[in-house]
Amino acid sequence: MALLGLSTLTHKQDVDAMIRDTLDKVLVLRFGRATDPLCMQLDETLGKSSRELSKFASIALVDVDAQEIQVYLHYFDITLIPATVFFFNSQHMKMDSGTPDHTKWIGAFHSKQDFIDVVETIYKGAMRGKLIVNCPLPADRVPKFELLYKDI
């Protein structure tokens, strides 16, 4: 992870500070474990694009196994890993990608360009004052998952 240049957050106040202090930039928080292979794939995409998006987005990784982070898991209702949540100026940004859950992005991205497109759409929508945007990716590029509702 040090190779990727992305910081991993384990404490609650770090996450709070990150959300509060990122101004006029999209904040991408990945909730996941570094050891999970799908997580690793997502992490690589995030790391490779972090410098290119540095002018309008900042990216951070949140470790899901830390004790303090469980609050966030509960708040955002994160059950499947990896989950990516987008913020802009401390506002939670939602994205409709055809999946049942609009509040976060589950899974990895198909390619770096897909991720860049998503972040750009979120930025444009947020600058116009929207809180929910439409996903620019076609349906076959969006990873499908089944929403577990109370472990059913």
Added chain:
Amino acid sequence: MPDVEVNYDDLNTVAKLQNTPRYHDLMKKVDEAIESGVPATMAKLSEDDPEYQLIVECNTLSVDIDNEIGVIHNYIRDKYRLKFPELESLVQHPIDYARVVKRIGNEMDLTLVDLEGVLPSATIMVVSVTASTTNGKPLAEEVLQKTLDACDRALDLDESKKKVLNFVESRMAFIAPNLSAILGSAVAAKLMGTAGGLSALSKMPACNVQILGVKKKNSAGFSSATLNPHTGFIFHSEIVQGSPPSLRTRAARLVSGKSTLAARVDATMGDRLGQTGRAFREEIQKKIEKWQEPPPPKQPKPLPVPDSDPKKKRGGRRLRKMKERYAMTDMRKLANRMSFNIPEESSLGDGLGEGYGMLGQAGSGKLRISAGPSKLSTKVKKFKEKKYGSSGATSGLTSSLAFTPVQGIELSNPSAQAALLGSGTQSTYFSETGSFSKIKKIV
């Protein structure tokens, strides 16, 4: 000062140096100094030291010898012109010229003369060929003798000059320690010799120092494209030749700059130990190493913020012309409008299909509208409107025959009819004379 009539016949009136006592003294001293070897005290030749004085004098002497050789060369050339005029343009160097003259002597047939070792073989060939077609005549005996004497004198002087320069070179580390620390004693001695002394060298700008020792003319017929420009002593010195070929010109410039500074230090005797020179040398080597480093790796550029720069809209004639292709046509405009209380016709009749609006109405009876030339198209002049130099007002249709309508011939003027349609400001569908837009005779 009264005009001295120089007697060109006698060499001694022109070439005086060898007869002066100064010359003989100095040569003797040089011989002694060469024999005595390197002085015991390694460093610090002060100005008062007689050895230093000798070296300074040697420098001026070498310049004088050069001048003297030039004078003698002129003398030889003047005499030998009667025999072989083209030789002076083929062999420019005075010493080589003297050697060639000695070998040829009064000979007319150059195949009997062996010029090996004196000239490069290509030049020998050129010389032989030119000699066979020369319009020179053999010289008189005394003239020949004088010429050969002069050649001997020139070669002697050359020998002494070589001796002097060798001596200077051996003492170079004491004369100019900084300069010889950078370039080495041989090259430093050559530079000093060519410049005419250490102080003269120090007064030159660095760009001139770089050029010292460059061989100017190349013989007739040889291309100058392959030879390097501005390659003097410094270019051929060890430190520059040790760098990769692509960096040599840059290195030569760097070295000549630093060596000029070193020469100036030596001329003013600022640093007798040569430390400045060694520091310069290290600096030069470091710089050459740095040039050879690969460039730093390029970081990927971050993407620009979306929608931060508004798109540049273009305008102008070209854009307008392109937009004309998709512009709303007059036909479509008419079809979109309807007049009040007049039902429009439609394609399928009876209100079905596309409506034609005002298109077929107004009694003009035609559904078509002529397209008309676009406002932006370049005007093409009609062929018949050009004047062929018709001088007067007579139109080309007049004839000398006079026909009256009684006789039954009707001549119509087609251009009159076209003028009726003519002006683009009037639109055609309001006109009562139903007109054709083109009138062409069908054969």
